[in-house]
Amino acid sequence: MTKPSNKNAFVASWSYEAAPESTDHIQIKKQYELFINGEFIAPDNGEYFETVNPANHQVISKIAEASATDVDKAVNSADKAFKKWAALPGKERGKFIFRIARLIQERAREFAVIESLDGGKPIRESRDIDIPLAASHFFYYAGWADKLSYAFPNREVKPLGVAGQIIPWNFPLLMAAWKIAPALATGNTVVLKPAETTPLTALKLAEIIKESGLPKGVVNIVTGAGATGAAIVEHPKVNKIAFTGSTGVGKYIQKAIAGTNKKLTLELGGKGANIIFEDAAIDQAVEGIINAIFFNQGHVCCAGSRLLVQESVATLVIEKLKNRINSLVIGDPLDKNTDIGAINSEKQLQTIQEYIKIGIEEGGEIYQPDGPTPKIGNWCRPTLFINVSQSHRIVQEEIFGPVLAIQTFRTIDEVIDKANNTPFGLSAGVWTEKGSKIFYLTQKLKAGVVWANTYNKFDATSPFGGYKESGFGREGGLHGLKSYVKFQ
Numbered sequence: 001m002t003k004p005s006n007k008n009a010f011v012a013s014w015s016y017e018a019a020p021e022s023t024d025h026i027q028i029k030k031q032y033e034l035f036i037n038g039e040f041i042a043p044d045n046g047e048y049f050e051t052v053n054p055a056n057h058q059v060i061s062k063i064a065e066a067s068a069t070d071v072d073k074a075v076n077s078a079d080k081a082f083k084k085w086a087a088l089p090g091k092e093r094g095k096f097i098f099r100i101a102r103l104i105q106e107r108a109r110e111f112a113v114i115e116s117l118d119g120g121k122p123i124r125e126s127r128d129i130d131i132p133l134a135a136s137h138f139f140y141y142a143g144w145a146d147k148l149s150y151a152f153p154n155r156e157v158k159p160l161g162v163a164g165q166i167i168p169w170n171f172p173l174l175m176a177a178w179k180i181a182p183a184l185a186t187g188n189t190v191v192l193k194p195a196e197t198t199p200l201t202a203l204k205l206a207e208i209i210k211e212s213g214l215p216k217g218v219v220n221i222v223t224g225a226g227a228t229g230a231a232i233v234e235h236p237k238v239n240k241i242a243f244t245g246s247t248g249v250g251k252y253i254q255k256a257i258a259g260t261n262k263k264l265t266l267e268l269g270g271k272g273a274n275i276i277f278e279d280a281a282i283d284q285a286v287e288g289i290i291n292a293i294f295f296n297q298g299h300v301c302c303a304g305s306r307l308l309v310q311e312s313v314a315t316l317v318i319e320k321l322k323n324r325i326n327s328l329v330i331g332d333p334l335d336k337n338t339d340i341g342a343i344n345s346e347k348q349l350q351t352i353q354e355y356i357k358i359g360i361e362e363g364g365e366i367y368q369p370d371g372p373t374p375k376i377g378n379w380c381r382p383t384l385f386i387n388v389s390q391s392h393r394i395v396q397e398e399i400f401g402p403v404l405a406i407q408t409f410r411t412i413d414e415v416i417d418k419a420n421n422t423p424f425g426l427s428a429g430v431w432t433e434k435g436s437k438i439f440y441l442t443q444k445l446k447a448g449v450v451w452a453n454t455y456n457k458f459d460a461t462s463p464f465g466g467y468k469e470s471g472f473g474r475e476g477g478l479h480g481l482k483s484y485v486k487f488q
Contacts, residue, residue, distance in 0.1 A: 016329065019336040021123045026110045028117075028200065031062045034070055034223065035206035037077040038216030044069040049225075051199055054120035054342040055333050055377045063199050066222035071191070071231035074220035078162045078189035079237045081217030086159045086187035090146030097145060097184055099212040101138035104131065104173075107208070111201055115173060116333040118200040120342030120378065121296050123334050133458060134177035137476070140460035141181035144481060148186065151481050156488040159187035160263055161239035163484065164232040167202075168245045169195035169344050170299040170400075176202050178475045179242050180219060186484040188240070189218050191232055196225045197345050230256070238262060240484065244301075247398075247424075247469045265473025265483045267301065267465055269398040270426030273419035274304030274455060275409075275441070278312045280431035284453070286320045289404070292429060292455040294328065294382050297340055298402040299348075301470075302427035304455055306395060308415050311408045318386060318406065325382045326369045340402060343378035352380050352401035359385045359394040359403070390421055398424070412437070416444045425467030429455045448474075 031048065033040040043064040050059045066074075085093070104111065111134075112126040121130075148157055163183045167175035172194055183190050194202035206221045222228060226249075233241055233256050243253055244267040257264060274292050276285050292304025309317045333341035343349040360366055364385040373379040383403045388395055395405045409415040419428060428447040430438050438452045448466040451457060458464070463479035465471060473483050 016337045018332070020332060021113055021116075021334045021336060023113055023117070023334070026113050028061055028114065032064060032199070032203045032223070034064045034066055034074070035203065035209075035219075035221040036070070036074045037220065038210060038214075040206070043067060044073075049196065051118060051197065053117055054344055055374070057376060060117060061200065063196075063203075063223050066193075066224040066228045066231075068227075068231040070222055071228060071235060074191045074222050075162055075164075075232070075235045075237050077217035078191050078220055081215055082159075082161055082189045085189055085215060085218050088187075090148060090185075093184060093187065094142045094145035096212055096214050097138050097142035097181060100208055100214070101135045101142060103208040103212060104135040104138065104205075107204075108132070108135070111173060111204060113334065114200050114204060116341070119169060119172060119198045120333050120344050121299075122338045122341045124336060124338070125296060130171060130174045133460070134173045136460045137174075137177040137181045141185040141480075144182075144478075145185040148481070148485070151478055152485070152487070157186070157485040158488060160484060160486055161188060162237055163188045163190050163240040163242060164235065164238040165190060165192045165242045166229045166232065166245065167192065167194055169198040170296060170301070172198040173201040173205060175244055176205055178244075178480075182475070182480045183242075183484050184218065186481055188484050191220045191222060191238070193222055193224065193229050193232055196223065199223045233257065240264070242475075242483065243267070250471060263483065265465075265475070266471035267473070267475060268426075268469060268471040269400075269424055270301045270303065270466065270470050271306060271396070271398055271422045271424045272302050272304045272427035272429065272447070273306045273308050273445070274429040275415055275419060275431065276307065276309040276313070276317055277430075277432040277434075277437065278310040279433045280453075281433070282313065282317060282320065285431040286317065286324055288429065288431060288453070288455045289321060290324055290328075293404045294325075294340055294402050295456050297343055297380070299344055299400055300456065301398075302449060302456070304427070304429050305399060305404060306419075307404055307406045308409055308418055309406065311410050314408045318384075321384065322367055325384070326371070328369070328382055330371065330373050330379060330381065332374070340382060343380050343401065346378055348400065349378040349380060352399060352403065355394055355397070355399045355401070355403060356383060359388070359392065359405075362388075362392050362394070364388045364392060364394065364405070390418060396422055412440070416441070420444075420446045423469040426470035427451070427466075
């Protein structure tokens, strides 16, 4: 690392030597099949699609595209396996789930690199957050498998049957863990569909599941796009749908299962308000803002994409925020120096760029750092919009990218009104030294998760979910078991 000649120059002018993570230890097949009934099988229609590295547009592998016939095979396999799996004592089910967790830990480095290659997120995030949390969820729910009588005291519970689970591209392995672990712990069987742009770690998880000795058919993983997901949702033998993704698709699923007995949980979009009071620790709050919106390139449903800062400290906070984003490193996701990796897909990059254009046209004051970005790949600089109002689309609509809309407020009542004035209700953050203020706001903010003097902190023991158009139901913690049982 070379220091600048001017001793007063900001850290942003420092240059860093490349520190890429090695890929020598990973194994990626040229072609992946469907994982049905404990085996990898070719798709019925013989069709495959490519999964692409968003940082360089290079094809990583070919992935089987499941047809409705393949989904039917997977569901029937899960349905056949259900009776024996549900009858297995919880202690024995827990052993299998523990084994999966340990195998994830053993191959954590491989999982982290593949997650960054396939999804574009910085290796530091994959290595330190995604993979450890995925293992943690399997460990946590393995512990509950033989303790359901304590989870639901004085109530007899039974598993639902076959759980159809559809996960997004922003946290591929972690979302698979969120879905699969509680389903198995409660005695259900699973048909999982990962996102078409990030299927690799789910398929690596299938390899681990096979290695663990989990009975055939208990977990099935089928890959494909929207038609594959729709086939799962509409299959008559699926007893539960768990979906994480866009609000639009969530509404489609809710309509599709109306009139059936299928149980449903939806974790959808968000437009989280990150609230900074004048008595907050400003430097820590600025770091919290950075983490809230630029973590995983803003590809986070609970991202703090709206900053509400008290008027008396707004100028200071915005100045510090501008300085801080000038120091963010944009580039190769496998480089350990990288703060902001590649946007997951060209389609998502176009969406983000369209919203930036809308923000400018609506009169927002834009700020982006001047640093270079790679010539090949999907890249977007961290973006601030200042002087925006509640009516701006970039304030009301989920962008799912590294774009922060900044507003000011004077009073607590004003900030509560502004924070709640969106169709979403997934998350919020509060920065203040006053505990009473924190507790008051947690009662008033219409958000499923409210962080205090931190942001984007997750734990397997803590439930997560939203209100309004952010969905319903909870995943994680004791609450996450409830969605996979029925009460006798």
